[in-house]
Amino acid sequence: MSAILKEIIGLQDPDVCYQCRRCTSGCPIAYLVKDFRPHRIVAMVNLGFIEEVLRADFIWDCTRCYKCTEYCPQRVAPSDIVLSLQALCVERGIRFPDEYRNMILRISRTGFSFEEMEVADREMEIYDRKSLGLPPLTPPSKIDIVGKIVLSLGGIKE
Amino acid sequence: MSRKLAVYWGCFTSTKQYALELSTRRVLESLGVDIMELKDSSCCGYPYRGVRPKLWTFLAARIMALAEDQGYDYIVPVCNGCYNSLIKAKHYISENKKLLDEINGYLREEGLVYRGKTRVVHVIEYFHDYYDLKSLKEEVFNSERRKLKITTQYGCDAIRPGEIPRFDNPRNPQKFENIIEALGFTAIRDYSRRLDCCGAPLMAVNPELGLKVNWLKLRSAKMSGAELLVTTCQYCFEMMDSRQESSESIMGEELGVPVMYYQQLLGLCLGLSEKEVGLNFNMSPIEFFLEELKR
Numbered sequence: 110m111s112a113i114l115k116e117i118i119g120l121q122d123p124d125v126c127y128q129c130r131r132c133t134s135g136c137p138i139a140y141l142v143k144d145f146r147p148h149r150i151v152a153m154v155n156l157g158f159i160e161e162v163l164r165a166d167f168i169w170d171c172t173r174c175y176k177c178t179e180y181c182p183q184r185v186a187p188s189d190i191v192l193s194l195q196a197l198c199v200e201r202g203i204r205f206p207d208e209y210r211n212m213i214l215r216i217s218r219t220g221f222s223f224e225e226m227e228v229a230d231r232e233m234e235i236y237d238r239k240s241l242g243l244p245p246l247t248p249p250s251k252i253d254i255v256g257k258i259v260l261s262l263g264g265i266k267e
Numbered sequence: 268m269s270r271k272l273a274v275y276w277g278c279f280t281s282t283k284q285y286a287l288e289l290s291t292r293r294v295l296e297s298l299g300v301d302i303m304e305l306k307d308s309s310c311c312g313y314p315y316r317g318v319r320p321k322l323w324t325f326l327a328a329r330i331m332a333l334a335e336d337q338g339y340d341y342i343v344p345v346c347n348g349c350y351n352s353l354i355k356a357k358h359y360i361s362e363n364k365k366l367l368d369e370i371n372g373y374l375r376e377e378g379l380v381y382r383g384k385t386r387v388v389h390v391i392e393y394f395h396d397y398y399d400l401k402s403l404k405e406e407v408f409n410s411e412r413r414k415l416k417i418t419t420q421y422g423c424d425a426i427r428p429g430e431i432p433r434f435d436n437p438r439n440p441q442k443f444e445n446i447i448e449a450l451g452f453t454a455i456r457d458y459s460r461r462l463d464c465c466g467a468p469l470m471a472v473n474p475e476l477g478l479k480v481n482w483l484k485l486r487s488a489k490m491s492g493a494e495l496l497v498t499t500c501q502y503c504f505e506m507m508d509s510r511q512e513s514s515e516s517i518m519g520e521e522l523g524v525p526v527m528y529y530q531q532l533l534g535l536c537l538g539l540s541e542k543e544v545g546l547n548f549n550m551s552p553i554e555f556f557l558e559e560l561k562r
């Protein structure tokens with residue numbers, strides 16, 4: 110089963126996990142969220158409980174800090190597994206957070222994930238790029254081509 | 268010797284974190300470095316590495332292909348996320364010929380090719396190894412600053428995962444502290460959550476959890492005894508500076524940790540004004556530190 114996950118993103122092999130829990134011991138989210146245990150996620154994947162993990166909200170609680178991956182003695186990369194699970198979730202239409210969908214749409218129009226904002230400073234004075242003397246932000250010259258590719262790879266129909 | 272530098276600004280800096288762009292521009296000008304703008308630039312794809320991995324690799328490769336096309340040997344993304352996005356995508360594509368061909372198929376539509384030649388240099392690495400520590404010291408060092416203690420936030424994306432070659436030891440990096448000491452300050456090289464996450468990646472899906480992570484991190488930085496925390500990452504900055512207050516209210520305890528970008532601090536040391544380095548955008552209590560710095 111982990112072959113699917115590997116195909117999506119993983120460079121490492123989760124099978125060699127020996128459940129030492131080092132990943133969990135340093136995970137800042139495991140410290141705060143009782144249900145979030147990277148070593149358990151790895152075990153579930155290895156035992157084939159993919160459907161169950163995919164439907165668990167906690168896979169979206171990972172803060173993507175890669176500490177687990179950095180300190181795993183077996184080089185398992187739990188963070189990549191969590192990210193692959195998120196990708197699988199989206200691919201299967203189980204969950205695709207709106208934030209991402211909107212951002213991808215914005216790239217297809219402007220080249221960037223975020224809208225240019227007006228920002229207030231400490232004195233509540235409002236600034237934008239222009240009033241700060243920063244050069245204007247322009248979309249890539251071939252945004253029509255780039256935009257199409259972005260939508261297709263983002264799996265979004267306009 | 269004239270110095271040139273191709274900077275990749277990324278989305279978050281150019282649409283919101285203006286203080287980082289301002290201070291970076293002013294600092295490089297003061298140091299006599301010409302900024303080369305990466306033309307036709309776009310998002311680096313990093314936010315989608317989880318939900319749409321192929322979109323991520325395409326967008327990241329696109330930035331590096333642009334840099335190659337415009338003749339740059341190396342580029343400096345000012346954003347930590349962009350930095351990790353590019354070096355990770357580079358690593359990942361280099362191990363996957365099929366993906367490389369597919370991505371080049373897309374890039375060709377725009378007349379671009381990805382060859383993987385451009386070096387991607389972190390901001391800290393740039394000051395430490397390219398501008399270089401010695402020149403920085405010659406330019407800025409002042410021993411009277413030694414009384415001020417400063418600690419760091421590298422940000423996860425600067426250092427992990429360490430299996431991809433980076434600018435410093437992923438388990439005990441020192442270069443950030445070195446470029447702080449090059450200005451004359453005392454760097455605090457350890458606190459318990461020094462290499463931990465600020466919680467920013469959670470803000471899209473679970474903000475409350477993100478704010479809690481941030482608070483724990485800030486408290487640990489505070490206990491280090493530092494009078495200022497500096498970062499080069501604008502996601503960390505937004506969390507630790509601008510969202511510090513929200514974190515405090517969620518956890519019900521005030522911390523009051525002053526936070527700045529490294530480029531802002533460097534700018535001040537170069538004699539730039541507070542406004543020139545965008546310090547009016549910092550929301551954390553930096554006044555005390557600024558007063559100490561002037562004394």
Ligand code: SF4
Nearest residue numbers: 126128129130132181
């Ligand atoms: S640190 Fe690695 S080997 Fe240990 S439990 Fe976690 S994934 Fe498994």
Ligand code: SF4
Nearest residue numbers: 136171172174175177
């Ligand atoms: S990457 Fe995710 S699972 Fe791994 S330590 Fe960080 S928060 Fe925990």
